[in-house]
Amino acid sequence: MPRDDCRVVTGYVRLDNSNRSHTDYAALGSRLLSLDVPITAFLDPLGTADIRAGHRVTVEPASLDECWLYRMARGAILPPGNPFKDTLEYHAVQHAKSAWLAAASQASESLLLWCDLGLLHVRGVTAEGIAGLVHRVSERAALDRITVASIWGPPAIDSVDPLRVNWWCAGGVLVVPRTMALWFDRRVRDMAESLYRQTGRVTWEVNTWAMVWAHHPERFAHWRCDHDASLVEAGP
Numbered sequence: 514m515p516r517d518d519c520r521v522v523t524g525y526v527r528l529d530n531s532n533r534s535h536t537d538y539a540a541l542g543s544r545l546l547s548l549d550v551p552i553t554a555f556l557d558p559l560g561t562a563d564i565r566a567g568h569r570v571t572v573e574p575a576s577l578d579e580c581w582l583y584r585m586a587r588g589a590i591l592p593p594g595n596p597f598k599d600t601l602e603y604h605a606v607q608h609a610k611s612a613w614l615a616a617a618s619q620a621s622e623s624l625l626l627w628c629d630l631g632l633l634h635v636r637g638v639t640a641e642g643i644a645g646l647v648h649r650v651s652e653r654a655a656l657d658r659i660t661v662a663s664i665w666g667p668p669a670i671d672s673v674d675p676l677r678v679n680w681w682c683a684g685g686v687l688v689v690p691r692t693m694a695l696w697f698d699r700r701v702r703d704m705a706e707s708l709y710r711q712t713g714r715v716t717w718e719v720n721t722w723a724m725v726w727a728h729h730p731e732r733f734a735h736w737r738c739d740h741d742a743s744l745v746e747a748g749p
C-alpha cells in the first residue's frame with residue numbers, strides 16, 4: 514500500500530461545456546476519489562452530489578468566482594483552440610490547480626501529487642497505475658524540486674508559444690513538495706498576470722507552468738511521458 518507521505522490533490526468546477534459532460538466528469542472523478550490514499554478534492558457544490566468520495570477524501574468547496582484568473586482577466590484575448598473547450602472559464606479553472614495545491618499544502622504529507630479529476634480518461638491510465646504513482650512519489654520524488662510529467666522535456670527561456678498548447682508540461686499530473694506549493698502558485702500567478710498585462714491574452718496553464726520552469730530550472734525535475742499510461746507509470 515502507498516505510504517502517507519504523498520497526498521493527491523484534485524479539483525473540479527462545473528462548466529457544462531460540450532467537450533466533456535458533467536456526467537462523464539462525475540464518473541471519472543468518483544473512480545479517482547475511490548483510491549485508498551489521502552486526497553484533498555476541491556469540488557464545485559453544483560457537482561459534488563454526483564461525485565462519490567472515498568473515506569480518505571477531504572472535500573473543500575470550489576467555484577468559478579473564486580478562480581483568480583477569472584477575476585483578473587475578464588475580457589482577455591483567448592488563444593486559438595477548441596471553442597467548445599478553451600473558454601476563459603476553462604483557462605481560469607485550469608490555472609486554479611496551483612492555487613488548490615497551495616491551499617492543500619497545510620496537510621501533513623511532504624509531497625502533493627496533482628491529478629486531474631478526469632485523469633482516468635487518458636488512454637492506458639488506470640486506478641492501479643495512479644496508486645502506483647502515489648507510492649513511487651512517496652518513495653522517490655525530490656523534496657526540493659517540483660517534478661513535472663513532460664512530453665517535450667525542459668523548456669528554454671522564451672521557448673513557450675502562448676498561442677498554442679506547448680507540451681513541456683503534460684498537465685494531468687504534477688508533483689509539488691508541500692514546502693514549494695505557495696512559491697509555485699505565486700510564480701504561476703505572476704507569469705499569467707505578466708502575459709495578460711503585456712498582451713491582453715491568457716494561455717493554457719501548461720504553458721504558464723512551462724514559463725515558470727524555464728525561468729527557474731534549478732527548482733524542477735521531470736520524467737518523460739506521453740498522453741498514455743506513461744503519464745503515471747513512467748514517473749517519477
